[in-house]
Amino acid sequence: xxxxxxxxxxASEKLYMSQPAVSKQIRQLEEEVGVSLFEKVGKKIxxxxxxxxxxxxxxxxxxxxxxxxxxxxEVKDGTKGRLKVAVASTAxxxxxxxxxxxxxxxxxxxxxxxxxxxxxxxSNLDRNLVDLVIMGQPPENPYYSVExxxxxxxxxxxxxxxxxxxxxxxxxxxxxxxxxxxxxxxGTRQAMDGFFEGYCDQLKIGMLFNSNDSIKSAxxxxxxxxxxxxxxxxxxxxxxxxxILDVENTPINRYxxxxxxxxxxxxxxxxxxxxxxxxKAV
Ligand code: PGA
Numbered sequence: 001x002x003x004x005x006x007x008x009x010x011a012s013e014k015l016y017m018s019q020p021a022v023s024k025q026i027r028q029l030e031e032e033v034g035v036s037l038f039e040k041v042g043k044k045i046x047x048x049x050x051x052x053x054x055x056x057x058x059x060x061x062x063x064x065x066x067x068x069x070x071x072x073x074e075v076k077d078g079t080k081g082r083l084k085v086a087v088a089s090t091a092x093x094x095x096x097x098x099x100x101x102x103x104x105x106x107x108x109x110x111x112x113x114x115x116x117x118x119x120x121x122x123s124n125l126d127r128n129l130v131d132l133v134i135m136g137q138p139p140e141n142p143y144y145s146v147e148x149x150x151x152x153x154x155x156x157x158x159x160x161x162x163x164x165x166x167x168x169x170x171x172x173x174x175x176x177x178x179x180x181x182x183x184x185x186x187g188t189r190q191a192m193d194g195f196f197e198g199y200c201d202q203l204k205i206g207m208l209f210n211s212n213d214s215i216k217s218a219x220x221x222x223x224x225x226x227x228x229x230x231x232x233x234x235x236x237x238x239x240x241x242x243x244i245l246d247v248e249n250t251p252i253n254r255y256x257x258x259x260x261x262x263x264x265x266x267x268x269x270x271x272x273x274x275x276x277x278x279x280k281a282v
Contacts (some may be wrong), residue, residue: 002026002038003047003055022091029054050225074108078268084112085273086124086267088135090188090212090229094150095134102276109269117210119185125261133259133276136187136229145262149278153230154191155253157219160243164225169247175199176208178224180215191252194226216242227252 010044012019029080030037037051047055059155074080085184086176087095093114099113118137124130125144129241138146156174158165165273182189206224209215217267221242225281231250236242260266266274 002045003051003209005056006045007046008045015023025098032036059085076266076268076271078109079106080108081267081269082110082112083267083269083273084129084132086114086116086121087093087117088121088133088187089117089210089274090152090186090232091134091172093212093229093231093234098277102273105276106269106272117185118187118190128261128264131260131264131267132274136257137190138253138257138259141263145260145268145279146260147274149258150252150256152256154188154227155230155233156225156227156247157216157233157236157242158225158245159220159222160240162225162243163247164245165243167244167246171196171199171248174225174247175202175204178204179210180207180224180226181205182212182215183208183210186210188227188229191254195249196229230253237280242276 001014002008004046005011005014008019008026008251012022015022026037033054035049035050036048038045038202039048039056040046049189091268096113096115099111103109103111110170112130114120114130116124118135121133122139124131136152138144156169164177181192193200199222204224207218209218215226215228216233216236217226220236225245230244233242233244235255258274260270260274
C-alpha cells in the first residue's frame with residue numbers, strides 16, 4: 001500500500017493502521033531482506049530499485065493468493081478437482097459412458113479412471129487410492145459403504161450355431177462343454193465358481209482371459225461357452241454373433257454397486273458424481 005501510494009500516511013489510512021505501525025512493518029521487511037525498499041527525498045518517499053522489485057513480488061504473491069482462493073472455492077462447490085474412480089473391467093462397458101456424460105456437465109474436473117478386476121479394485125480401495133469404485137460384488141463389511149444402482153444379470157453365451165442354443169440346459173450339460181473363463185480375482189469368475197460349486201473339479205476350462213472382449217472373441221470362434229454380464233454383449237446380441245443359453249438358475253441376478261471406504265472424507269466432486277450415478281442409474 002505504501003509502495004502504490006508512495007505515502008506512509010495514505011497507506012495507514014487505507015489499512016486502518018497507525019502510521020508508526022506501517023513504518024515499523026516496512027522496517028521489519030527491510031531488515032528481513034537486508035535492503036532498503038524506500039528512500040526519502042525531502043518530504044517525499046520513493047521506491048528504491050529493490051523496492052520496485054519487491055513490489056513486483058508482492059503483486060504476484062497477492063495474485064497467486066487470489067488465484068488459490070478462486071481455485072479452492074471451485075473445488076469446494078465441486079466444479080473443479082480430481083475425481084478418482086476405479087471400475088470393474090466388466091462395468092467399463094457402461095461406466096465410461098456415464099463418466100463421459102458427467103464430464104459434459106463438469107468440464108473442468110480432472111479424471112483418474114482405472115479399469116481393472118475385482119481383486120485390484122479392493123486393493124485400491126483399501127489403500128485409499130480412489131474416491132469411488134464401481135464393482136459387481138463388494139465384500140460384506142461395514143468398512144465399506146455400498147450402494148446398489150443397477151441390475152447386472154450374468155448369462156451363459158454360445159455361438160448362435162451351438163447345439164445347446166434354444167434348448168433347456170442343465171449344469172450337467174455345461175460340465176461336458178469347454179468353458180472360456182475370466183482370470184482368478186475377477187468378480188465374474190467368482191460368480192462362475194459359485195455357480196458350479198460342487199462341480200468345479202469336473203469343469204473343463206479350456207481358455208482363461210482377463211478381458212471380456214477376448215472371452216467374446218473366443219466364444220464366437222468356437223473355443224467354448226462362457227459366463228458374462230449381459231452389459232458386455234449388447235452389440236453381439238444385436239448382430240446375432242452370440243446367443244444366450246437357457247441354463248437352469250440363470251440369469252444369475254447380481255447388481256452393480258458404488259463403493260467407497262465408509263470413513264473416507266469425500267471431496268465435493270466425488271459426492272456430486274456419486275449422486276449423479278445414483279440418480280441417473282436405471
Ligand atoms: P470383473 O468384475 O470385471 O472383475 O469380473 C465384475 C463383477 O464383479 O461382476
